Amino acid sequence: MNVEQARFNMIEQQIRPWDVLDPGVLELLHVVHREDFVPEALKAQAFVDTELPLTATRRMLAPKVEARLLQELKLQRHEKVLEIGAATGHLAALLAHQAQRVVAVEADAGLAAQAAANLRRAGVANASVLNQDGAAGVAAEQPFDAILLSGSVAAVPQALLDQLKVGGRLAAIVGAEPVMRAVLVTRTGASDFATRELFDTVAGRLPGFAEAPAFSF
Numbered sequence: 001m002n003v004e005q006a007r008f009n010m011i012e013q014q015i016r017p018w019d020v021l022d023p024g025v026l027e028l029l030h031v032v033h034r035e036d037f038v039p040e041a042l043k044a045q046a047f048v049d050t051e052l053p054l055t056a057t058r059r060m061l062a063p064k065v066e067a068r069l070l071q072e073l074k075l076q077r078h079e080k081v082l083e084i085g086a087a088t089g090h091l092a093a094l095l096a097h098q099a100q101r102v103v104a105v106e107a108d109a110g111l112a113a114q115a116a117a118n119l120r121r122a123g124v125a126n127a128s129v130l131n132q133d134g135a136a137g138v139a140a141e142q143p144f145d146a147i148l149l150s151g152s153v154a155a156v157p158q159a160l161l162d163q164l165k166v167g168g169r170l171a172a173i174v175g176a177e178p179v180m181r182a183v184l185v186t187r188t189g190a191s192d193f194a195t196r197e198l199f200d201t202v203a204g205r206l207p208g209f210a211e212a213p214a215f216s217f
Helices: 003-018 023-031 040-045 063-073 090-098 109-121
Strands: 080-084 101-105 127-130 144-153 164-176 179-187 193-201
Touching: 003 023, 003 063, 023 063, 023 090, 063 090, 063 144, 063 164, 063 179, 063 193, 080 090, 090 101, 090 109, 090 127, 090 144, 109 127
Parallel strands: 080 101, 080 144, 101 127, 144 164
Antiparallel strands: 164 179, 179 193
16 A cells, blocks of 8 residues: 555545645644554554544544544644543644643553553654543643544533633534534633534544533533
8 A cells, every 4th residue: 555645645535625724734644644543453444534443332533533623623832632532642643743732531441552652652742641531531630722522422521611721622523323513612701611513423432421411502
């Protein structure tokens, strides 16, 4: 496989047509090599337009979904980011290139170890991986400028929203199959939040989140 041609095709045929037009994000997809964060057995599928199975219950988000969520967060170099569902560390690496610091949480111990190792190999020094459930966030590190849920949930827990700074953004995929929607929630005040719907998609569930709604949009 011609890896660079496959990367080019992924960006031009999958990601750009999905309204990912931010030149910084598109350039970053050339810099952070997705194939380095894909398990060896799946490397031939690294650039395919689909989620990749990592465990019996966990999947890596499709490339275009990762890129679109990253674009919507509009990260700045001074910002601190919380990622819930680090998986193998690919999105944490992308986030780390745009932000000052990334705290990535992964409930699966095996995936957490993979993510930490992958980030080290990629030379990403400003991202750390915690092996713990993510629904409660990381209170010791709050407040965050941005929070990204790298998988789907039935609803966003208020505990996560409360860990945002005023002006902070949270991106998540919310709902249940077959209807899920990516949303961007911005904290506009001490107890005020504004929600913008981004796009329809379907993504694997993050573990540890309640199926009953904890926060309604």
